[in-house]
Amino acid sequence: MEKTTLSKFSKEELTDFIIKNNEKKFRAEQIFSWIWAKNASSFDQMTDVKKEFREFLNQNCQILDCKIKLRQISKDGTIKYLIEFSDGLCAETVLMRFDNRSNLSMCVSCQVGCKMGCKFCATGKNGFKRNLEAHEIISQILLAQIDTGLKITNVVFMGQGEPLDNFENIKKAIYLINKNLQISIRRMTLSTSGIIPKIYELSQNELIPTLAISLHAPNHKIREQIMPIEKKYNIEELKKALKEFNTKTKDRITIEYILIGGLNDTKECAIELINYLKDIKCNINLIPYNPTDDNTGFKKPNKKDMMKFKYLLEASGKKVTIRLERGADIDAACGQLAGKTN
Numbered sequence: 001m002e003k004t005t006l007s008k009f010s011k012e013e014l015t016d017f018i019i020k021n022n023e024k025k026f027r028a029e030q031i032f033s034w035i036w037a038k039n040a041s042s043f044d045q046m047t048d049v050k051k052e053f054r055e056f057l058n059q060n061c062q063i064l065d066c067k068i069k070l071r072q073i074s075k076d077g078t079i080k081y082l083i084e085f086s087d088g089l090c091a092e093t094v095l096m097r098f099d100n101r102s103n104l105s106m107c108v109s110c111q112v113g114c115k116m117g118c119k120f121c122a123t124g125k126n127g128f129k130r131n132l133e134a135h136e137i138i139s140q141i142l143l144a145q146i147d148t149g150l151k152i153t154n155v156v157f158m159g160q161g162e163p164l165d166n167f168e169n170i171k172k173a174i175y176l177i178n179k180n181l182q183i184s185i186r187r188m189t190l191s192t193s194g195i196i197p198k199i200y201e202l203s204q205n206e207l208i209p210t211l212a213i214s215l216h217a218p219n220h221k222i223r224e225q226i227m228p229i230e231k232k233y234n235i236e237e238l239k240k241a242l243k244e245f246n247t248k249t250k251d252r253i254t255i256e257y258i259l260i261g262g263l264n265d266t267k268e269c270a271i272e273l274i275n276y277l278k279d280i281k282c283n284i285n286l287i288p289y290n291p292t293d294d295n296t297g298f299k300k301p302n303k304k305d306m307m308k309f310k311y312l313l314e315a316s317g318k319k320v321t322i323r324l325e326r327g328a329d330i331d332a333a334c335g336q337l338a339g340k341t342n
């Protein structure tokens, strides 16, 4: 008989399940707290739950239906996990700690593989296998908390896959992360390559995370070369959606821009980008391209060009950061997640 996976449940659903199995409501409270606040990995740890009911749980239920298959720790403390799901497929998830802050950020995957095929991204090259269910997304956080004993404070939907291509599961995962793990929506960021209709839909959602857009080019011509999505949802239509998102949410958007040496890091590109972003309330995150071990032909930007690019954008009044490279030695940096095991 297939076991019931309890990490799928909201508090209300868990309570219904426990009551249906002839236990009192307060048991649900206890079990909920063990799973979501105390990082329990087995029912035997739930010492305040009576023994007979623990036996019932052991026989009929499981907390999670996935496990850590591999753990790699970078020199800078970043941890990359390979998570194996119940059907044997795997996805990677990354835990990052920034030295100067107490924040612990988890970069979660939402699909096994990805359909978008961005040319600079290792995930895109492996094709698409399937969407992850909401509980498989949130389980990545639970597993990291169980493994480290630490509380994750921030979640970024920026791992493998395109979140807005798995929108129903992402909405449910956001809800569960907020309600079950008590992580504020202000501490969640969703990054998309720009599925325009879903950006409009996201702006109507009850819980709206910070929106990050993988823009990576200042114009249609360059974007089309590196991001196939540009053929369907072009950069000018995207601008309208971003302005509307600003108006609806009053929030600043994060613009992600991978700097690829000689392709999109020139002075002309900076000027075009400034022009494109002038009516959008946003911060800009520059990401130096990380060469992966395949033959994209893309180059790392040189430091001088990168600083010049940053300076030009700052002079236009935007807040610009250069993303710290985390976990590059374990292929955990941006664009390097590939799930090689699949």
Ligand code: SF4
Pocket: 114, 115, 116, 117, 118, 121, 122, 123, 124, 125, 159, 160, 161, 162, 193, 214
């Ligand atoms: S960058 Fe994101 S959207 Fe593009 S292929 Fe990689 S995972 Fe998919």
